[in-house]
Amino acid sequence: MVNPDQTLTLEVRKAPTRILENSVDRIYLFFVYLFLIICLIIVAYPLIYIVSSSFSSSSAVISGKVWLFPVEPTLRGYQAVFQNPQILTGYGNSLFYLFFGTLLSVSLTITAAYPLSRKNFYGRNVITALFVFTMLFSGGLIPYYLTVKGMGLLNTRWAMIIPGAISVWQVILARTFFQTSIPSELTEAAHLDGCSDFKFLFRIVIPLSKPIIAVLVLMYAIGYWNSYFEALIFLKSANLYPLQLILRNILILNSIDPTMIKDVRELAERQGLKELLKYSLIVVASAPVLILYPFVQRHFVKGLLIGSLKG
Numbered sequence: 001m002v003n004p005d006q007t008l009t010l011e012v013r014k015a016p017t018r019i020l021e022n023s024v025d026r027i028y029l030f031f032v033y034l035f036l037i038i039c040l041i042i043v044a045y046p047l048i049y050i051v052s053s054s055f056s057s058s059s060a061v062i063s064g065k066v067w068l069f070p071v072e073p074t075l076r077g078y079q080a081v082f083q084n085p086q087i088l089t090g091y092g093n094s095l096f097y098l099f100f101g102t103l104l105s106v107s108l109t110i111t112a113a114y115p116l117s118r119k120n121f122y123g124r125n126v127i128t129a130l131f132v133f134t135m136l137f138s139g140g141l142i143p144y145y146l147t148v149k150g151m152g153l154l155n156t157r158w159a160m161i162i163p164g165a166i167s168v169w170q171v172i173l174a175r176t177f178f179q180t181s182i183p184s185e186l187t188e189a190a191h192l193d194g195c196s197d198f199k200f201l202f203r204i205v206i207p208l209s210k211p212i213i214a215v216l217v218l219m220y221a222i223g224y225w226n227s228y229f230e231a232l233i234f235l236k237s238a239n240l241y242p243l244q245l246i247l248r249n250i251l252i253l254n255s256i257d258p259t260m261i262k263d264v265r266e267l268a269e270r271q272g273l274k275e276l277l278k279y280s281l282i283v284v285a286s287a288p289v290l291i292l293y294p295f296v297q298r299h300f301v302k303g304l305l306i307g308s309l310k311g
Contacts, residue, residue: 054078054279061275077280087281089239090246093157094225097242098288101161101224106216108166110209113174114201119184128175131168141233148234159234160227160242167223170216177212178205222289247281 048068053061057072065071081087116124138144144163153159182205190200206213228244235241241249 050279050282054276054283056276058276061279077276078284080277081280081284084250086238086241086246087243087250087284090241090243091284093240094243095288096157097160097227098221098224101165102217102220104161105165105167105170105220105224106213109170109174109216109220110206110213111201112166113171114178114205116171117175117178117182118187128172131171135168145233154234155236155240157240160224160230160240163230163234164223164227167220170219174209174212174216177209181212182208218293221292225289243285247285250277250281 049066052068052070053066054077055070055073055075056066057074058076060066060071115121116128118124139147148154148159148163151162153162186204187200190204195203226244228242228248231240231242231245235245
């Protein structure tokens with residue numbers, strides 16, 4: 001026979017636990033959500049405005065009629081972008097620098113960070129100190145230029161890749177990830193089974209390091225895609241210019257001189273096309289990074305958090 005007290009106890013245990021919110025908690029949550037919504041609007045509206053302006057007519061952009069949605073939709077801006085051979089050449093050059101530069105940088109960063117993460121690696125503290133020293137002190141722009149010139153890299157594609165192929169910050173980030181995520185017992189067990197260091201790195205460490213690899217790929221890819229200062233210094237041939245340098249030349253250097261155009265209507269059309277071209281170029285230049293991010297976003301946060309912890 002079941003005791004009524006026991007039945008009541010079972011029913012209480014089976015009942016779902018609910019957290020009662022008082023009025024203070026509700027007010028706090030209201031302001032938190034309100035703050036997040038305001039931040040979302042502040043971040044999202046400029047992006048929406050740029051995209052809408054790129055699809056609007058030049059007269060609507062100049063007159064300020066575009067607020068949220070495209071006005072008098074047209075593809076004239078994108079037609080002007082892709083009809084320019086310099087832009088297509090710069091797009092191809094930037095994709096080349098992004099792919100091969102990211103591949104080389106990630107490979108060098110992993111091969112440098114993993115030995116520094118092992119406690120049995122002799123001299124790792126000294127090497128790490130030398131790496132950090134380069135973050136605090138540099139030779140300056142002129143020695144940097146002379147070094148690249150002495151290597152015979154001037155006016156070549158490798159001038160955009162090799163001089164900045166490795167970042168000390170990324171090495172420290174990857175080293176911390178390896179210290180906290182790859183236990184030394186796993187290394188010892190692999191060595192007892194006859195696994196060499198290179199085989200252990202490629203077959204065990206790299207498959208377990210997808211989060212930090214995603215972080216490295218995204219950071220290096222954005223750096224190579226947005227780089228233009230090295231091209232401004234090291235490249236002379238326009239056929240090697242990345243997209244960012246070509247955009248700079250189009251938007252900044254090719255300004256319209258009103259004294260050279262006597263027809264007011266022609267001046268207005270050219271000025272409108274310039275404004276429309278500016279927004280279209282921003283969208284086209286941002287597309288590769290926006291396409292790349294969703295593929296690495298799942299591992300990005302995890303790798304960044306684990307890699308930033310002190311191990």
